[in-house]
Amino acid sequence: MLRLLKSALLTLSVVASTVPISVNAASTPMQLAKTAADELQDAALALKSAEKSKDRISALSLTVHAYEKGLRAVRESLRAATIREQVLRLELASQRDQISQLLGVLQTMERASTPLLMIHPAGPIGTARSGMVMSEVTPMLQARAEEIRLQLQELVGLSDLQKNAEKELVGGLSGAQNARVALAKAISERTELPLRFAADPVRVQILADNSETLDFFANGLTDIPLEGIPEEQTSFLASKGRLTLPTDGALLRAFYESDAAGIKRPGILITARPLSLVTSPMPATIRFAGAFLDYGKVIILEPEPGFLIVLAGLNQIYGEFGQIVNTGDPIGLLGGKQPAAQDFLIEASEGGGTIGQESLYIEVRNNGKPVDPATWFAINNI
Secondary structure, eight states, X not given: OHHHHHHHHHHHHHHHHHSOOOGGGGHHHHHHHHHHHHHHHHHHHHHHHHTXXXXXXXXXXXXXXXXXXXXXXXXXXXXXXXXXXXXXXXXXXXXXXXXXXXXXXXXXXXXXXXXXHHOOTTOHHHXXXXXXXXXXXXXXXXXXXXXXXXXXXXXXXXXXXXXXXXXXHHHHHHHHHHHHHHHHHXXXXXXXXXXXXXXXXXXXXXXXXXXXSXXXXXXXXXXXXXXXXXXXXXXXXGGTTTBOOSXXXXXXXXXXXXXXXXXXXXXXXXXXXXXXXXXXXXXXXXXXXXXXXXXXXXXXXXXXXXXXXXXXXXXXXXXXXXXXXXXXOEEEEOOOOOOOHHHHHHHHHHSOOXXXXXXXXXXXXXXXXXXOGGGTBOGGGO
């Protein structure tokens, strides 16, 4: 028996030194799941209170963002849980033989009485030594068994986390869609936005209809003056490098970087989730809002005379020519389909799935010439 205990102890010591046991690692996905649940709950409460808000559009915009943030948190918690579950299963699988040996030793120790385990054929001295070894070995074996128990308990917790996440996703996706519908309705009913008027508004549409490139159209807009200047105008130059991106996403293509077809464009491309809300990065006048060539729906903002911000690839536009929008005002939605809860689960378990990515193309122009938007927007923060 002593030889068996020593062998088991040696084997477990080797395993412990080569395979890390991170029992507390489960706190990360669990904390992410708790954060996600709290954020979705806050978003649901915000949606209810938005209907009573004096500024419903601003409140609903914040609600849509809250749902988007909550759904991102759910995705992160699901992904973290999946990765942690895979690590635990690999650890346990790699230790299958050692765990079986440990269980055999513990079962033998449980069946035999303590005096019997310490009896040694070498007599009293051997028995004394056996007792000393047992007093050291037993706590170590028990500690190792406790580690394995905690790992198995963690697996059960991760499984429950994923089941609960599916319910949260169903509610969150439904709430996000309701918030978008309410926002679109509120925008269609608004009448308080100030307007600036073009000296010849028909000329803008004629220019759009006859422009063969976005570059030509954007340059032509600078030749069509607007009447009046907003009372409070934030300096665009003073905001350089600090503008928040119009939608939460990731940089896909940089300024004048070639795409798959080898085409270089004087702007950047941001990828984001389907139906992401697009907002104005700063106070500006809408110089154009509508479909243009193969860019999808385009909105062009003038933050101050001489500068234009071109946003292309929208599916819906909130706003019209001449309206003055403030920082954070909703100006459109990206396209795509509303994903189902199952799509998120597939994405988390397989690292991919049916949830596609939409893109927003951004240009910044100074006196008709394109400049790198990365120097204006806080790209490093996405």
